[in-house]
Amino acid sequence: MTAKRAGYVFVAPFLVLFLLLFMFPLGYAAYLSLFKDQLVGGTVFAGLANYTRALSDPQLLQGAGRVGLFFLIQVPIMLLISLAAALAIDSGLLRAARVFRLGVFLPYAVPSVVAALMWGYLYGPSFGPLARFGFDPLTDTLMLPALGNIVTWEFAGYNMIILYAALRTVPAERYEAAAVDGAGPWRTAWSIKIPALRPALLLCLVFSVIGSFQLFAEPNLVQRLAPNVINAAYTPNLYAYSLAFTSQQVNYAAAVSFLLGLVILVVSYAVLYTANRSRR
Amino acid sequence: MTTTLTTPTTATPARRASRPRRPRSRRSNVLTLGMVAILVYFLFPLFWLVVAATKNTGDLFSTFGLWLGHDFSLVSNIRETFTHNHGEYARWMANTLVYATVSAVGASALATFAGYGFARYTFRGRGALLGLVLGTIMVPTTALAIPTYLLFSKAGLVNTPWAVILPSLVSPFGLFLMWVYARDAVSDSLLEAARIDGAGELAIFFRVVLRSLGPGFVTVLLFTLVATWNNYFLPLIMLNDPGYYPITVGLASWSAQAVGGSGANADLLACVVTGSLLSIIPLIAAFVLLQRYWQSGLSAGAVKE
Amino acid sequence: MAQVEFQYIPTFSITKSLVDLRPYGADANKSKFVDWTWGQVTGPNGEIFAYPQDTGPMGMVYRADLFAKYKIDVPKTWDEFAAAARKLHAADGKVYLTDMAANETGAWHGLMWQAGSKPYTVNGTTVGLAVNDTASKKVADYWGGLAKEGVVATDPDFTDTWFQGLNSGKYAAWLTAAWGPVFLGGSAKSTAGKWKAAPLPQWDAGSNVSGNWGGSTTAVIKGTANPIAAAKFAEFLNSDPESAKMFNTVQNFFPATTALLADPSFAAQKSEFFGGQQLNQLFGQIGDTVNKGWQWPPFLDQSNQDWTETVGKALADKADAAGATDQWQQRVTSYAKDQGFTVNAG
Numbered sequence: 001m002t003a004k005r006a007g008y009v010f011v012a013p014f015l016v017l018f019l020l021l022f023m024f025p026l027g028y029a030a031y032l033s034l035f036k037d038q039l040v041g042g043t044v045f046a047g048l049a050n051y052t053r054a055l056s057d058p059q060l061l062q063g064a065g066r067v068g069l070f071f072l073i074q075v076p077i078m079l080l081i082s083l084a085a086a087l088a089i090d091s092g093l094l095r096a097a098r099v100f101r102l103g104v105f106l107p108y109a110v111p112s113v114v115a116a117l118m119w120g121y122l123y124g125p126s127f128g129p130l131a132r133f134g135f136d137p138l139t140d141t142l143m144l145p146a147l148g149n150i151v152t153w154e155f156a157g158y159n160m161i162i163l164y165a166a167l168r169t170v171p172a173e174r175y176e177a178a179a180v181d182g183a184g185p186w187r188t189a190w191s192i193k194i195p196a197l198r199p200a201l202l203l204c205l206v207f208s209v210i211g212s213f214q215l216f217a218e219p220n221l222v223q224r225l226a227p228n229v230i231n232a233a234y235t236p237n238l239y240a241y242s243l244a245f246t247s248q249q250v251n252y253a254a255a256v257s258f259l260l261g262l263v264i265l266v267v268s269y270a271v272l273y274t275a276n277r278s279r280r
Numbered sequence: 281m282t283t284t285l286t287t288p289t290t291a292t293p294a295r296r297a298s299r300p301r302r303p304r305s306r307r308s309n310v311l312t313l314g315m316v317a318i319l320v321y322f323l324f325p326l327f328w329l330v331v332a333a334t335k336n337t338g339d340l341f342s343t344f345g346l347w348l349g350h351d352f353s354l355v356s357n358i359r360e361t362f363t364h365n366h367g368e369y370a371r372w373m374a375n376t377l378v379y380a381t382v383s384a385v386g387a388s389a390l391a392t393f394a395g396y397g398f399a400r401y402t403f404r405g406r407g408a409l410l411g412l413v414l415g416t417i418m419v420p421t422t423a424l425a426i427p428t429y430l431l432f433s434k435a436g437l438v439n440t441p442w443a444v445i446l447p448s449l450v451s452p453f454g455l456f457l458m459w460v461y462a463r464d465a466v467s468d469s470l471l472e473a474a475r476i477d478g479a480g481e482l483a484i485f486f487r488v489v490l491r492s493l494g495p496g497f498v499t500v501l502l503f504t505l506v507a508t509w510n511n512y513f514l515p516l517i518m519l520n521d522p523g524y525y526p527i528t529v530g531l532a533s534w535s536a537q538a539v540g541g542s543g544a545n546a547d548l549l550a551c552v553v554t555g556s557l558l559s560i561i562p563l564i565a566a567f568v569l570l571q572r573y574w575q576s577g578l579s580a581g582a583v584k585e
Numbered sequence: 586m587a588q589v590e591f592q593y594i595p596t597f598s599i600t601k602s603l604v605d606l607r608p609y610g611a612d613a614n615k616s617k618f619v620d621w622t623w624g625q626v627t628g629p630n631g632e633i634f635a636y637p638q639d640t641g642p643m644g645m646v647y648r649a650d651l652f653a654k655y656k657i658d659v660p661k662t663w664d665e666f667a668a669a670a671r672k673l674h675a676a677d678g679k680v681y682l683t684d685m686a687a688n689e690t691g692a693w694h695g696l697m698w699q700a701g702s703k704p705y706t707v708n709g710t711t712v713g714l715a716v717n718d719t720a721s722k723k724v725a726d727y728w729g730g731l732a733k734e735g736v737v738a739t740d741p742d743f744t745d746t747w748f749q750g751l752n753s754g755k756y757a758a759w760l761t762a763a764w765g766p767v768f769l770g771g772s773a774k775s776t777a778g779k780w781k782a783a784p785l786p787q788w789d790a791g792s793n794v795s796g797n798w799g800g801s802t803t804a805v806i807k808g809t810a811n812p813i814a815a816a817k818f819a820e821f822l823n824s825d826p827e828s829a830k831m832f833n834t835v836q837n838f839f840p841a842t843t844a845l846l847a848d849p850s851f852a853a854q855k856s857e858f859f860g861g862q863q864l865n866q867l868f869g870q871i872g873d874t875v876n877k878g879w880q881w882p883p884f885l886d887q888s889n890q891d892w893t894e895t896v897g898k899a900l901a902d903k904a905d906a907a908g909a910t911d912q913w914q915q916r917v918t919s920y921a922k923d924q925g926f927t928v929n930a931g
Binding site: 005006007008009010011013014015017018021022024025026028029032038084085088089091093094095099100102103104105106107108109110112113114115116117119122153156157185188210214217218244250253254261264265268 | 286294307308311312314315319321322323325326328329332391392393394396397398401402403406409415416417418419424426428430431446447449450452455481482506508509510512513526527531532534535552553556559560563564567568571
C-alpha cells in the first residue's frame with residue numbers, strides 16, 4: 001500500500017461514521033428547516049420563512065443577547081481562575097500541588113444533573129450559606145450570575161488542566177535564562193509563562209465561546225427551581241429544545257439551531273482573528 | 281486556522297527530564313492559603329453531597345445542610361438505592377459503564393487512527409475534510425439530536441444501546457486532539473527507520489507509532505469517557521425503556537418521580553442524593569488512577585536523538 | 586397501552602394516536618365511572634379514547650394546630666379565605682395561609698375549573714379559546730391580589746424549599762387534590778396528626794363546587810399489534826373492582842369507579858396523619874361536585890408554558906395577574922392559528 005492510499009485508509013473509518021452520524025442528520029435538519037409542520041394540516045414547504053421568522057423573533061434575540069452577556073462576563077472570570085490555579089500549581093511554590101491539581105479538576109467529573117442538584121440546594125432560600133445573608137440568587141437579576149457560578153465551578157478545572165499541561169511544555173532553558181537574570185517566581189510567571197500560554201488560552205477561549213452560546217443543561221436543570229425566572233427561551237439552545245418538544249415545532253427548532261450554529265461560528269472566527277491580529 | 285494550538289501532552293523527554301533542575305523557590309504560605317480557598321470553593325458542594333447522602337428524606341428537609349442529621353442513614357440509603365424497583369440503579373450503573381467504555385474506546389480508536397492519517401499523510405481533499413470535521417465542533421447539540429432521533433427511529437435503532445453509543449463514537453474534538461498530537465509526538469526518524477526496514481504502513485502504525493501516541497490516546501479516552509458517562513440529553517431523547525437508561529437519565533427520572541402526581545414516592549429523594557454520590561465515584565476513581573498517564577512524557581526509545 | 590393523564594388526551598387524539606375503544610365494548614362501561622370523567626375521555630364525535638383510572642378532586646388540607654394557634658376559622662368562602670390569609674400573615678410574618686405556586690398549572694386550572702371558567706372548547710380542528718374569560722380573570726385577580734399584598738407565598742411547588750416549608754409550618758394550608766394527603770404522609774412526616782381536610786372555599790356562600798387536578802386514564806396506542814387484548818385489558822385494569830381497590834390501597838390513587846367510591850368500607854377509612862379524619866368520604870363527596878363539561882386543548886404543554894411565562898410570572902413578580910391573562914390568551918391564540926386550527930377567540 002502506497003503512502004498516499006494509506007492516508008485514506010486511516011481516515012476512512014472515522015469519516016464514514018462522521019458522514020452517517022453528523023453530516024446526514026445535519027443535512028436532514030437543514031431539509032426540515034425549510035418546511036413547516038402543523039398540528040392541523042400536516043407538512044408544508046415554507047422556504048426560508050422559518051429563518052426570517054427567527055431573525056425577528058424577540059424571544060430568540062433576547063436569549064441570544066443573554067448568552068452573549070454570559071460569555072462576556074463568565075468566561076473571563078473562569079479563565080482567570082483557571083490561569084491563576086494553573087500558574088500556582090506550576091510555580092512550585094505550593095505545598096501538595098498534586099492535591100490542588102486533582103481537587104480543582106474534580107468538578108469536571110460531576111455530571112450536570114448532579115451539579116444542578118447540589119447547587120440548587122445550596123442556592124435554596126431556606127438552607128444555604130447565601131440564605132443566611134438574606135441573599136436569594138434565584139431571582140431575575142441574579143439568575144445569570146448564579147448559572148455562571150455553576151458553569152465556572154464545573155469547567156474551571158478543565159481549563160486549568162489544559163493550561164497546566166501547556167505550561168509543562170515550556171522549555172527549561174527559558175526558566176534558566178530568567179533565573180540568571182534574577183527573575184523571581186512572579187516575574188517569571190508574567191514574562192514567560194503567560195505569553196507561552198497564549199495558544200492554550202486561545203483554545204480555552206474558543207471552547208468557551210462554543211460552550212457559552214450553547215448553554216442548555218444548567219438552565220434546563222435549574223428551571224424547576226425557578227420556573228418563573230427561566231422561561232422556555234432563556235437561551236437559544238433551550239428555545240430550540242422547547243420548540244421541538246413542547247411546542248411541536250420541529251422545523252422552526254431546526255432553523256433556530258442552524259442560526260445558532262452560524263453565530264457560534266462567526267464569533268469563534270472573530271475571536272481567533274482578533275487574537276492573530278494583536279500579535280506584535 | 282492560522283494559529284498553532286498546542287495540545288496538553290506534547291511534552292518531549294528532553295524537556296521533561298530537565299524540569300527538576302529548575303530552581304526550587306521557597307514554598308509560599310500565602311499562595312497555598314489562597315489556593316486552599318479556591319479548593320474549598322470547588323470541593324464544598326461535593327462535601328454537601330456526601331453529608332446529604334447520610335440523611336433520610338425527613339432529615340434532608342429539616343436539618344442543617346452542611347452537617348449530619350439526626351440519624352446516620354448512609355448504609356440504609358445505599359441499600360435502598362440499590363434495591364429500589366428491583367435493582368434498577370445497578371442496571372443503570374451497568375448501562376453507563378457499557379455505554380461509556382465502548383464509546384470512549386471506540387471514539388479514541390477512531391480519532392487516533394484518523395488523527396494520525398490527517399497528520400502524517402498527504403492526500404487529496406485532506407485540508408477540506410479536516411476543516412469540515414473541525415468546523416462541526418461548533419454545531420449545537422440540539423441541531424443534531426432531533427434529526428438523529430428521527431433518522432434512528434426510521435432505522436429502528438431508537439431505544440437500543442446503539443442509539444446512545446453510535447453518535448458518541450464520532451468525536452471531532454478527539455480528532456482535533458489526536459491530529460495535533462500526532463503532528464508533534466511522532467518523530468520522523470522513527471518513521472523513516474521503520475519504512476527503511478520495509479514495514480507496511482499499517483504495521484508501522486500498530487507496532488511503532490501507537491506507543492508514541494499513547495498519552496494522547498489516553499487523554500482522548502478520558503475526555504470521551506467523561507462526556508459519554510455524563511451525557512444527559514442524548515440518552516434522554518433516544519431511550520424510553522428505563523432498563524436502558526444511563527445513570528444521568530435514571531437519576532433525573534427518579535427526581536421527577538419523587539415529585540410526581542401521586543406522591544407515594546417522596547422517599548425517593550434520599551435515593552436521588554445517594555445515587556448521585558455513588559454515580560460520581562467511578563469517574564473520580566478513573567481520574568485518579570489514570571492521572572499519571574496524561575502527565576508522563578514519552579520515551580521514544582527506539583531512536584537515539 | 587399507556588397511562589395518559591386526563592388533560593393530555595386531546596394532545597394525543599389530535600395526532601390520531603389513540604385507538605377508539607367503542608368497537609371493543611367501551612360504551613357498556615360508562616356507568617362504572619364517575620360521570621365527569623367519562624366526558625373527559627370522550628372525543629368530539631363520541632369516540633372513547635381511554636378508561637378513567639384515578640381522579641384528583643380538589644379540596645383544602647390545613648394545619649389544624651396552626652389554625653387553632655392563630656384563631657383562624659376554617660374558611661368556607663374565598664372572601665373568608667382572603668381575610669384569614671391577611672390575619673395569619675399579620676400575626677406571624679413567616680407564615681402564609683397557603684402557597685399558590687407560580688408554576689403550578691395543574692392546581693391553577695383546577696381552580697379555574699371550580700370557578701366555572703371554560704377556557705378551552707374543542708371540536709376537532711376548531712378550538713374555542715377563552716383563557717381570559719370572566720371566571721379566569723376573577724381567579725387571577727384574586728390570587729394576584731393576595732400575592733401582591735404578600736399574604737400568600739408563590740414559591741414553586743415540589744421543590745426542596747417547598748418541602749421544607751411544609752415541614753416547618755411555613756404554609757398553613759394546601760389547596761390540593763385527593764392524592765395530596767398521601768404526599769404529606771411521605772414528605773412531611775414530622776407534622777403527622779396535625780392536618781385536617783375540608784372542601785375548597787367557595788365563590789358564593791352556600792354553593793358547593795370543585796375542580797379537578799390530575800388523575801389519569803389507560804389508553805390504547807395506535808399501532809398496537811393487539812388492539813383487542815389491549816382494549817380489554819385496559820377495561821379490566823380500571824373497572825374490575827379488585828383491581829380498582831388495589832390502585833387505591835397500594836398506589837394511593839383516588840378512585841374513578843363509582844363502585845369503590847360507594848363502598849362503605851372505603852368511605853370509613855380513617856387517616857391517622859389527619860387525626861383520624863375520614864378522608865375518602867370527604868373527597869368522595871367533593872368528587873361529586875366537580876363541574877362537568879370542562880375540556881382540555883390539544884396543545885396543553887404550550888398553553889401551560891405560556892401561562893407560566895405570563896400569569897405565573899405576574900404572580901411571582903407581584904404584578905397584574907388578571908391583565909396577564911390577556912397576554913396568555915394572545916399567546917395561545919396565535920399559536921393555535923399558526924398550527925392551522927380554526928380559532929374562535931372568546
